[in-house]
Amino acid sequence: MGGDSGPGVVVAALGRSMLRHPSVRFLVHGDESRLKPLFAKRAKLLARVEIRHAAEAVRMDEKPSIALRRGRNTSMWHAIQSVQKKEAEVAISAGNTGALMAMSMFQLGVLPGIERPAIAALWPTRRGQSVVLDVGANVGTSAAQLVDFAVMGEAFARAVLGLEKPTVGLLNVGAEDVKGNEAVKGAAGILRDVTLPMEFKGFVEGDDISGGEVDVVVTDGFTGNIALKTAEGTANMIMHFLRSALRRSLLGRIGAVIASGAFRTLRRKLDPRAANGGIFLGLNGVVVKSHGGADALGFASALDMAIDMARAGVVSRIVSDLAGVSGKMSRLEGAAAS
Amino acid sequence: MGGDSGPGVVVAALGRSMLRHPSVRFLVHGDESRLKPLFAKRAKLLARVEIRHAAEAVRMDEKPSIALRRGRNTSMWHAIQSVQKKEAEVAISAGNTGALMAMSMFQLGVLPGIERPAIAALWPTRRGQSVVLDVGANVGTSAAQLVDFAVMGEAFARAVLGLEKPTVGLLNVGAEDVKGNEAVKGAAGILRDVTLPMEFKGFVEGDDISGGEVDVVVTDGFTGNIALKTAEGTANMIMHFLRSALRRSLLGRIGAVIASGAFRTLRRKLDPRAANGGIFLGLNGVVVKSHGGADALGFASALDMAIDMARAGVVSRIVSDLAGVSGKMSRLEGAAAS
Structure with missing residues (x-):
């Protein structure tokens, strides 16, 4: 529901992504009454999509702390929750960046050893x-x-x-x-x-x-x-x-x-x-932020990247690489404290 | 003597600057044996130039602290000294930036109320x-x-x-x-x-x-x-x-x-x-750093800017504007300390 142009761009992007990634299925979170008409002439796409109704949406200018407190019925919260519940492998949004990061940290958690995601x-x-x-x-x-x-x-x-x-x-x-x-x-x-x-x-x-x-x-x-x-x-x-x-x-x-x-x-x-999107790293799950102003081509690039990240197992690679530096990091922290 | 191409570029730039600024005279600090031949066919320019011999030059990769300690016979030191002694109104160099800043701070001093030049x-x-x-x-x-x-x-x-x-x-x-x-x-x-x-x-x-x-x-x-x-x-x-x-x-x-x-x-x-040069602000005098890789056109732009700064009295304008904020600044420092 986010971004400057609303869900029409997202649905058009899914149409592109469907062709590029034949085995991928999509959960689309948002206001059913606005989403359903967008799929009206896209029967093939609709067969790969499940629409999940969310009554509210995070506003682009909403403070992240407020969105986090009041946003349990928003499409953004639901999208991240579907990753947390392992119903989805990645979440993608063109919405409010700060709110997306705050909700992702809250629901998915930060990887052990990481202070803050990037x-x-x-x-x-x-x-x-x-x-x-x-x-x-x-x-x-x-x-x-x-x-x-x-x-x-x-x-x-x-x-x-x-x-x-x-x-x-x-x-x-x-x-x-x-x-x-x-x-x-x-x-x-x-x-x-x-x-x-x-x-x-x-x-x-x-x-x-x-x-x-x-x-x-x-x-x-x-x-x-x-x-x-x-x-x-x-x-x-x-x-x-x-x-x-x-x-x-x-x-x-x-x-x-x-x-x-x-x-x-x-x-x-x-x-x-071609290189659209902010990639959230350091979370216990994959979340990608598309530019708010992205068109269907741009949003489809963000989808490509998110799908690549899930397929390649970025999160588990980060976890195992972090293990390799943790000894050195604690020595550093010891040195800084002394 | 500094910069990637040495004093030839500086002399060529002076040739351009002489035409643009008919009333400006130049002190050129450096190795006389290298400088004199460069003016051989430039009688008109030589009439506006005074060559001041300096036996040494600061190396481009020299540490600023070392240059400051050992560099009293360098062309860079002498150029800044001529501003400090009011023989010149501005100093321009294509040499080592850190050394130029360190020597400028040491010889010219920082304006009252300024912590560090920019x-x-x-x-x-x-x-x-x-x-x-x-x-x-x-x-x-x-x-x-x-x-x-x-x-x-x-x-x-x-x-x-x-x-x-x-x-x-x-x-x-x-x-x-x-x-x-x-x-x-x-x-x-x-x-x-x-x-x-x-x-x-x-x-x-x-x-x-x-x-x-x-x-x-x-x-x-x-x-x-x-x-x-x-x-x-x-x-x-x-x-x-x-x-x-x-x-x-x-x-x-x-x-x-x-x-x-x-x-x-x-x-x-x-x-x-066209916009060559780093402008040192906050010193009790005007110093301009040309890019090390500048050609004659670029160095002449740096000269233009330095001459404009001297003519417009940038230093005294900064001093009087600083007086306007000093009360507010001390309140801030008081607030930070409490």
Whole structure:
């Protein structure tokens, strides 16, 4: 029921997803009277869907704490509950991010050893895609939490991007060991030491993200969120400049028509819908947040990712990788306390 | 003597700057035996230049603390000293940023009431240019320091961008009051309250920077540095994708030739050389850092900015604006201490 355009987008996305994933079935939570008409001409899809009525919906601007307290009859609560009850393997929503995280933490629980879940994003790079996390779940982050993020990002990259031994970098203001705040320096010290199916590359800088220097970029949620939105803003500005430069002259317009195939390629490479969604990592279950403004293509990408995550067993991989660092983490906490 | 290409770039930039600023004279500090030949065929320029011999130069990879201790015979030390002795009004270097900041703080001193100087950058936006600070001088920043940055950025925007009452925003992960860490929330509380020649717009997000939502974007040096490099990396990636998409087909190549004027316009808009340089704010004097990789055009832009700053009296404007917030700041510090 969430997102800027409501359930119509979700149903259209299910139509795409149904073809891509023939064995997947869908529970659709929401207001029956609004949902049923949307399936009226989609008999094939309806055969794979079960509609579960929920009388209420979380508002996009609702405070997470209020949604958590009053939201037991909402579609969002029910969707997460179906994961908690093992009726569903993943939950996907285009609704209120904070409420989705609060309800997911409450109902599914956080994995043992993880302080706070993180939100990961897929980021287009020169070489393909990288995983960046945290992009907004936490505003202050300790060294131990950055290490958690590295483990979760590495497990995700192996499971969903299919990399055997992903490279991992810590986002910092310089590549030298002496640079940065205490959290990144502390996390680097631990990550150099751990034995995990990843290759720790040390510090990376802002321009290394789109350069594709590493498969997994680890950062705190404050910096990660700002970096992500700064990159989106920069891409939008450049495409705006490009369009207006081409429109300004007759030659520009002619050239644009002749080279239209090339511009389509560029737009496809930068299409935010291809990498739509915030991936919640660190929960005892899979939850994916689609952009509120996503269309059917974008929401279908979020579905793809969620299905891939469930199939690849991301959660159990994170659990087993966390076991590999827990000894080192407790030594760190001991050192910090002493 | 600094930068990736050495003093040849600086001398070529002085040739450009001499024409733009007919009344400006230049002190050039460095190894005489290397500098003199560069002026051999530039009699007109040499008439406006005084070469000051410095036997040594700070290395690009030298630790700032070491440069500060051992660097009294370097060209960088001498350049800053000439500002301290009032022989020059501004110092410009393409050398080691950390060493330049350390030597500037030591020789010129920090303005009363300022805890740490900041590095500001000019950022291309849809609407023109904005000032973003801090982009790298500090890794941890308090609410009071963010307020300092707002005052310094506002004074810079009035002096150099010629705005009467610049708009100022605090970079955050959301526009709502409850979002963000303690530093940004505390700074917003003070900035809403101060009476200064600026209009405080509250929180802005990463995509608002290139959107040109405000004239001055205030952030801590860790986030600001990463945001700046992320934007540069994104711009480079898109231009790379655009070039390779156009090259891939014959139609793409033909279209690119026909629309070449439009592409030149785009490149000019995004040319990092037009906004080259880190502006050191909060010192008792004007110091500008050119990118190490700048060419003559880029270094000349840094010279333009430094000359504008000196002419407009940025330092004295900051001093008088700081007086306007000092009462509120001490109340804040009292509140924090109690």
